Amino acid sequence: MSSDSLPIVYYRQPTLVLARNLLGKLLVHDAPDGRASGYIVETEAYIGPADKAAHSYGGRITPRTKVMYGPPGRAYVYFIYGMHYCLNVVSGTEGAPEAILIRALEPVNGIPLMIRRRGLSLDPDAGHWPIRRLKQLTNGPGKLAQAMGISKQQYGWSLTDSLLQICPGLSITPEQIASGPRIGIEYAEEARDNPWRFWIRDNPFVSKS
DNA sequence: GGGACGATCGAT
DNA sequence: TCGATCGTCCCC
Numbered sequence: 001m002s003s004d005s006l007p008i009v010y011y012r013q014p015t016l017v018l019a020r021n022l023l024g025k026l027l028v029h030d031a032p033d034g035r036a037s038g039y040i041v042e043t044e045a046y047i048g049p050a051d052k053a054a055h056s057y058g059g060r061i062t063p064r065t066k067v068m069y070g071p072p073g074r075a076y077v078y079f080i081y082g083m084h085y086c087l088n089v090v091s092g093t094e095g096a097p098e099a100i101l102i103r104a105l106e107p108v109n110g111i112p113l114m115i116r117r118r119g120l121s122l123d124p125d126a127g128h129w130p131i132r133r134l135k136q137l138t139n140g141p142g143k144l145a146q147a148m149g150i151s152k153q154q155y156g157w158s159l160t161d162s163l164l165q166i167c168p169g170l171s172i173t174p175e176q177i178a179s180g181p182r183i184g185i186e187y188a189e190e191a192r193d194n195p196w197r198f199w200i201r202d203n204p205f206v207s208k209s
Numbered sequence: 210g211g212g213a214c215g216a217t218c219g220a221t
Numbered sequence: 222t223c224g225a226t227c228g229t230c231c232c233c
Contacts, residue, residue: 044216053216064229082226084217101216142217184216 005165011073015091015098019045020177020198022089024170027105030163031149034113038105038138038148039169042199042206044182046088048098053188056097067156068097075157075164077150084142085151089159089166103183103197105138106205107147114138114147131204140207176201183208 006025013021020043028037046054048068055078056065067076068090076088076099092098107114111129114137115122122129138144145151150164157164179195186192199206 046216055216060230062230078216079228080215081217082215082228086216088216103216140217182216187215 004167005160006167008071008073008160011089011091011159012093013091015045015047015100016196018089018091019043019100019196020174022100022102022166023177023198023200024172026108026167026169027102027148028109028165028167029148029150029154033149034110036110036113036117036148037108038144039108040102040104040166041106041203042102042104042197044101044103044198045091045196046099046101047196048092048096051188051194052191053182053185054097054099056099059097061097065097068092068099069095070156072098073159075150075154075159077145077152077155079152080142085145086141087145087148087150087154101141102144103141104199104205104207105144105148106203107134107137111137113149117149118143118147135205139205172200 022040022043025040026037027040048056049059056068071094072091074090076090077085087102088099090099118137137147154164159166178201179198181193182197
Protein backbone atom coordinates (compact mmCIF):
# COMPACT_ATOMS: atom_id res chain seq x y z
CA MET A 1 0.00 0.00 0.00
CA SER A 2 1.35 3.41 -0.83
CA SER A 3 0.68 6.65 1.01
CA ASP A 4 -0.67 8.53 -1.97
CA SER A 5 -3.89 6.61 -2.48
CA LEU A 6 -6.95 8.84 -2.68
CA PRO A 7 -8.41 9.61 0.78
CA ILE A 8 -11.78 8.30 1.89
CA VAL A 9 -13.36 11.76 1.63
CA TYR A 10 -12.64 11.72 -2.09
CA TYR A 11 -15.23 8.98 -2.54
CA ARG A 12 -17.94 11.06 -0.91
CA GLN A 13 -18.37 13.22 -4.03
CA PRO A 14 -21.74 12.81 -5.75
CA THR A 15 -21.61 9.75 -7.99
CA LEU A 16 -21.91 11.62 -11.29
CA VAL A 17 -19.11 13.96 -10.23
CA LEU A 18 -16.90 11.14 -9.01
CA ALA A 19 -17.46 9.18 -12.22
CA ARG A 20 -15.87 12.06 -14.13
CA ASN A 21 -13.16 12.69 -11.58
CA LEU A 22 -12.00 9.09 -11.63
CA LEU A 23 -10.89 9.54 -15.23
CA GLY A 24 -7.11 9.73 -15.34
CA LYS A 25 -6.69 8.23 -11.86
CA LEU A 26 -4.32 5.29 -11.46
CA LEU A 27 -5.82 1.93 -10.46
CA VAL A 28 -3.19 -0.25 -8.79
CA HIS A 29 -3.33 -3.89 -7.70
CA ASP A 30 -0.46 -5.48 -5.80
CA ALA A 31 -1.10 -9.20 -6.14
CA PRO A 32 1.03 -12.23 -5.21
CA ASP A 33 2.06 -12.56 -8.82
CA GLY A 34 3.03 -8.91 -9.13
CA ARG A 35 1.90 -5.34 -9.51
CA ALA A 36 -0.29 -4.11 -12.31
CA SER A 37 -1.69 -0.64 -12.80
CA GLY A 38 -3.42 1.52 -15.35
CA TYR A 39 -5.04 4.89 -15.84
CA ILE A 40 -8.82 4.86 -15.72
CA VAL A 41 -10.05 6.07 -19.10
CA GLU A 42 -13.73 5.07 -19.07
CA THR A 43 -16.41 4.86 -16.35
CA GLU A 44 -20.15 4.40 -15.95
CA ALA A 45 -22.32 5.68 -13.10
CA TYR A 46 -25.10 3.55 -11.60
CA ILE A 47 -27.29 5.63 -9.40
CA GLY A 48 -29.11 3.42 -6.98
CA PRO A 49 -32.75 2.45 -6.42
CA ALA A 50 -34.21 4.83 -9.03
CA ASP A 51 -31.86 3.70 -11.82
CA LYS A 52 -33.43 0.83 -13.72
CA ALA A 53 -30.02 -0.27 -15.02
CA ALA A 54 -28.49 -0.56 -11.55
CA HIS A 55 -28.17 -3.84 -9.68
CA SER A 56 -29.56 -1.95 -6.70
CA TYR A 57 -32.66 -0.87 -8.63
CA GLY A 58 -35.72 -0.84 -6.43
CA GLY A 59 -33.58 -1.04 -3.31
CA ARG A 60 -32.75 -4.71 -3.77
CA ILE A 61 -30.48 -5.98 -1.02
CA THR A 62 -28.84 -9.32 -1.83
CA PRO A 63 -25.50 -10.92 -0.97
CA ARG A 64 -24.19 -9.49 -4.23
CA THR A 65 -25.40 -5.89 -3.86
CA LYS A 66 -24.79 -5.64 -0.11
CA VAL A 67 -21.46 -3.83 -0.36
CA MET A 68 -23.10 -0.94 -2.21
CA TYR A 69 -25.16 -0.18 0.89
CA GLY A 70 -22.01 0.35 2.94
CA PRO A 71 -19.56 3.25 2.91
CA PRO A 72 -18.09 4.52 -0.37
CA GLY A 73 -14.56 3.76 -1.48
CA ARG A 74 -14.89 -0.02 -1.50
CA ALA A 75 -14.79 -2.50 -4.38
CA TYR A 76 -17.99 -3.97 -5.74
CA VAL A 77 -17.00 -6.93 -7.93
CA TYR A 78 -19.63 -9.02 -9.66
CA PHE A 79 -19.63 -12.07 -11.91
CA ILE A 80 -21.50 -11.86 -15.19
CA TYR A 81 -22.36 -14.00 -18.24
CA GLY A 82 -20.90 -17.05 -16.56
CA MET A 83 -17.32 -16.00 -17.18
CA HIS A 84 -16.44 -12.38 -16.51
CA TYR A 85 -15.80 -10.21 -13.48
CA CYS A 86 -16.43 -6.48 -13.40
CA LEU A 87 -15.01 -3.92 -10.97
CA ASN A 88 -17.01 -1.05 -9.52
CA VAL A 89 -16.12 1.67 -7.06
CA VAL A 90 -18.82 2.03 -4.43
CA SER A 91 -19.99 5.64 -4.21
CA GLY A 92 -22.76 7.63 -2.56
CA THR A 93 -23.32 7.99 1.15
CA GLU A 94 -23.82 5.02 3.42
CA GLY A 95 -27.24 3.53 2.74
CA ALA A 96 -27.35 4.95 -0.81
CA PRO A 97 -26.39 1.97 -3.03
CA GLU A 98 -24.53 3.70 -5.85
CA ALA A 99 -21.46 2.60 -7.78
CA ILE A 100 -19.18 3.39 -10.68
CA LEU A 101 -18.21 0.70 -13.17
CA ILE A 102 -14.62 0.88 -14.37
CA ARG A 103 -14.90 0.09 -18.08
CA ALA A 104 -11.40 0.64 -19.46
CA LEU A 105 -7.81 1.31 -18.48
CA GLU A 106 -4.65 2.49 -20.18
CA PRO A 107 -1.99 0.02 -19.00
CA VAL A 108 0.92 1.54 -17.04
CA ASN A 109 2.73 -1.08 -14.94
CA GLY A 110 2.91 -4.86 -15.24
CA ILE A 111 2.13 -5.19 -18.91
CA PRO A 112 3.84 -8.61 -19.26
CA LEU A 113 1.81 -9.77 -16.25
CA MET A 114 -1.38 -8.48 -17.85
CA ILE A 115 -0.53 -10.33 -21.06
CA ARG A 116 -0.13 -13.59 -19.14
CA ARG A 117 -3.32 -13.12 -17.14
CA ARG A 118 -5.27 -12.43 -20.32
CA GLY A 119 -4.04 -15.69 -21.80
CA LEU A 120 -2.19 -13.92 -24.58
CA SER A 121 1.44 -14.48 -25.42
CA LEU A 122 4.47 -12.32 -25.81
CA ASP A 123 5.44 -13.04 -29.36
CA PRO A 124 9.15 -13.90 -29.03
CA ASP A 125 9.80 -12.89 -32.60
CA ALA A 126 7.95 -9.61 -32.76
CA GLY A 127 9.28 -8.48 -29.38
CA HIS A 128 7.22 -5.32 -29.41
CA TRP A 129 3.56 -4.85 -28.60
CA PRO A 130 1.92 -2.32 -30.92
CA ILE A 131 -0.90 -0.27 -29.44
CA ARG A 132 -3.31 -2.40 -31.46
CA ARG A 133 -2.42 -5.41 -29.31
CA LEU A 134 -2.00 -3.41 -26.12
CA LYS A 135 -5.61 -2.26 -26.31
CA GLN A 136 -6.89 -5.82 -26.08
CA LEU A 137 -5.59 -6.05 -22.52
CA THR A 138 -7.89 -3.58 -20.82
CA ASN A 139 -10.43 -2.01 -23.22
CA GLY A 140 -13.51 -3.46 -21.54
CA PRO A 141 -14.70 -4.19 -17.99
CA GLY A 142 -14.24 -7.96 -18.19
CA LYS A 143 -10.85 -7.66 -19.83
CA LEU A 144 -9.44 -5.19 -17.34
CA ALA A 145 -10.59 -7.28 -14.39
CA GLN A 146 -8.78 -10.28 -15.82
CA ALA A 147 -5.65 -8.27 -16.65
CA MET A 148 -5.59 -6.72 -13.18
CA GLY A 149 -6.11 -10.03 -11.36
CA ILE A 150 -9.47 -8.98 -9.96
CA SER A 151 -12.14 -11.54 -9.06
CA LYS A 152 -14.63 -12.23 -6.28
CA GLN A 153 -11.71 -12.27 -3.87
CA GLN A 154 -11.53 -8.48 -4.01
CA TYR A 155 -15.24 -8.05 -3.25
CA GLY A 156 -15.63 -5.45 -0.50
CA TRP A 157 -11.97 -4.45 -0.34
CA SER A 158 -11.31 -0.91 0.81
CA LEU A 159 -9.64 1.11 -1.91
CA THR A 160 -8.00 3.29 0.74
CA ASP A 161 -6.63 0.45 2.85
CA SER A 162 -5.83 -2.66 0.81
CA LEU A 163 -3.63 -3.96 -1.97
CA LEU A 164 -6.18 -2.59 -4.44
CA GLN A 165 -6.09 1.18 -4.54
CA ILE A 166 -6.65 4.26 -6.63
CA CYS A 167 -4.03 7.02 -6.75
CA PRO A 168 -3.81 10.48 -8.29
CA GLY A 169 -2.63 10.07 -11.85
CA LEU A 170 -3.14 12.32 -14.83
CA SER A 171 -4.72 15.74 -14.73
CA ILE A 172 -7.84 15.71 -16.90
CA THR A 173 -9.68 18.87 -17.93
CA PRO A 174 -13.47 19.04 -18.46
CA GLU A 175 -12.85 19.59 -22.17
CA GLN A 176 -11.17 16.20 -22.40
CA ILE A 177 -14.22 14.38 -21.04
CA ALA A 178 -16.88 12.95 -23.33
CA SER A 179 -20.15 11.33 -22.25
CA GLY A 180 -22.89 9.17 -23.70
CA PRO A 181 -25.37 6.37 -22.93
CA ARG A 182 -24.20 3.36 -20.96
CA ILE A 183 -23.34 0.09 -22.69
CA GLY A 184 -25.38 -3.11 -22.59
CA ILE A 185 -28.44 -1.85 -20.71
CA GLU A 186 -31.03 -1.70 -23.50
CA TYR A 187 -33.50 -3.41 -21.17
CA ALA A 188 -33.45 -0.47 -18.77
CA GLU A 189 -36.30 1.45 -20.43
CA GLU A 190 -36.35 5.11 -19.34
CA ALA A 191 -32.86 4.85 -17.84
CA ARG A 192 -31.45 3.57 -21.11
CA ASP A 193 -30.48 6.91 -22.65
CA ASN A 194 -29.05 8.68 -19.62
CA PRO A 195 -25.56 9.91 -20.59
CA TRP A 196 -23.85 8.36 -17.60
CA ARG A 197 -20.91 6.82 -19.41
CA PHE A 198 -17.78 8.96 -19.35
CA TRP A 199 -14.51 8.62 -21.15
CA ILE A 200 -11.35 10.51 -22.03
CA ARG A 201 -11.88 11.90 -25.50
CA ASP A 202 -9.67 10.35 -28.20
CA ASN A 203 -8.04 7.94 -25.79
CA PRO A 204 -7.32 4.75 -27.76
CA PHE A 205 -8.01 2.48 -24.79
CA VAL A 206 -11.73 3.20 -24.35
CA SER A 207 -13.95 0.18 -25.05
CA LYS A 208 -15.82 1.85 -27.90
CA SER A 209 -15.03 5.08 -29.71
C1' DG B 210 -36.09 -27.07 -6.67
C1' DG B 211 -36.26 -24.86 -11.19
C1' DG B 212 -35.75 -21.60 -14.82
C1' DA B 213 -34.60 -17.23 -17.06
C1' DC B 214 -31.29 -13.87 -17.62
C1' DG B 215 -27.15 -10.94 -17.74
C1' DA B 216 -23.34 -3.50 -16.50
C1' DT B 217 -19.19 -9.23 -21.78
C1' DC B 218 -16.12 -11.16 -24.98
C1' DG B 219 -14.44 -13.14 -29.09
C1' DA B 220 -15.17 -15.70 -33.13
C1' DT B 221 -18.02 -15.68 -37.50
C1' DT C 222 -24.67 -11.51 -35.30
C1' DC C 223 -24.30 -15.25 -32.18
C1' DG C 224 -22.77 -18.73 -28.77
C1' DA C 225 -20.28 -19.60 -24.42
C1' DT C 226 -21.19 -20.44 -19.52
C1' DC C 227 -22.82 -20.22 -14.65
C1' DG C 228 -23.82 -17.25 -10.58
C1' DT C 229 -27.65 -14.70 -9.12
C1' DC C 230 -32.26 -13.79 -8.39
C1' DC C 231 -36.99 -14.61 -8.34
C1' DC C 232 -40.81 -17.63 -8.49
C1' DC C 233 -43.07 -21.88 -7.33
